[in-house]
Amino acid sequence: MVVATLILILSTALLLFYLQAICQKILRRRAHQEFYHSIVNANRLEFPFVRSAIEDYDAPLDYSRFRMQLKCDFLALTYLLKNAANSSQKLSADEKLLILNFRVLFFFLGVFHLVGIGEKVFMLKLTSILQYFGNVLGERVSKIRFGNMTASEYLLSL
């Protein structure tokens, strides 16, 4: 009985750990890219400010505001991923996995907020997923040209 309980707890924890590790490895593929800036500027996304507020300034966490900002960015980016410069209007498998990962982390953010620990870690993980989406979108958009300008240049010139 004790052994089975121990196996249940450890295996569940390790299952979540491995799923999270797979998502992190997918995210790392685009971590070095800087395509997301044009998308952030054009769509007035706020996740970079959330990240810098947490990382650089170590400011006290305005939980409800940051949560709302991340959620709005997520909705905007997933809509754009599906519809902007995407002729198939379908998400790829890794994008779907990361969307699922975002939702799970977002749920746990709420749970951990109630307990009062680890909110910053969850918020940073959420921003890294949003940055990945921004990079995918930015790279995709930068390949399309409008006359003499790339799409990102066009968006920045607005």
Added chain:
Amino acid sequence: MIASLVVHGLQYIGYVLEVFVLVVLMTQGRWKKYPEFALFAVGYASIDAILRPFILFHYGQTSLQYRYCYWLSDAALTLGAFLLISFFFKRACAEKKDHWPLLRSILSSVFILITLISVFSISSHYHRLIGDFIVEFQQNLYFGCLVLNTLLYVMLTQMEKMDEELNLLVCGLGVQFAGPAAMMALIYLTGIGAQAPAFFELCAQACTLATWLTWLYTLICKRSEESASVREREETSAFAKVSMRRLSEV
């Protein structure tokens, strides 16, 4: 009814993924880099997509033959996975070759011990295999492999030059072990009863799907990244050659 449809859907998607992984392994020459993984994938796919459906078709899902075939092949596959992890350990020791002899003797003794225990306990319970015994047995076997896999994962993350591909393959194996181990422990503790087989099948199929998706992603996406960087390097070197030629002309 809906649960059965979902299970069958996941099962067929799983077969398609298994075929895709094998095709990628064979056609792109990936089996040369990971021969042990290719062998395991072929064995897994043949059991999961050929042997089990064949027995299922002939004897039916509730038959004793199918249940015996399922659990015995499951035990064999878990032992095969143990062997695969041991080979991955060898790869992980490529940087520190002096660690391998000790590790090899430990891993081979543990493997022989586990195989002997498995054969002995299965043969002694052979006539009343289906039930609590096999659930507990497989739960322990899966958990043992999970612990070994986690040790390998930790070892890989400590390496100076991380092998991302191997890391992802190991993560996939981790999902394959962790899900069923947790689920069998839950079934053993709560004894879900009539719902247990359906619940087990649903979770097992979901974990298998996640594992094969991870492996397919590893083989396809990493390959495309590599070929992109090779293409970039070729373009750069071609540009450099042209520039040098023009400079020499000037």
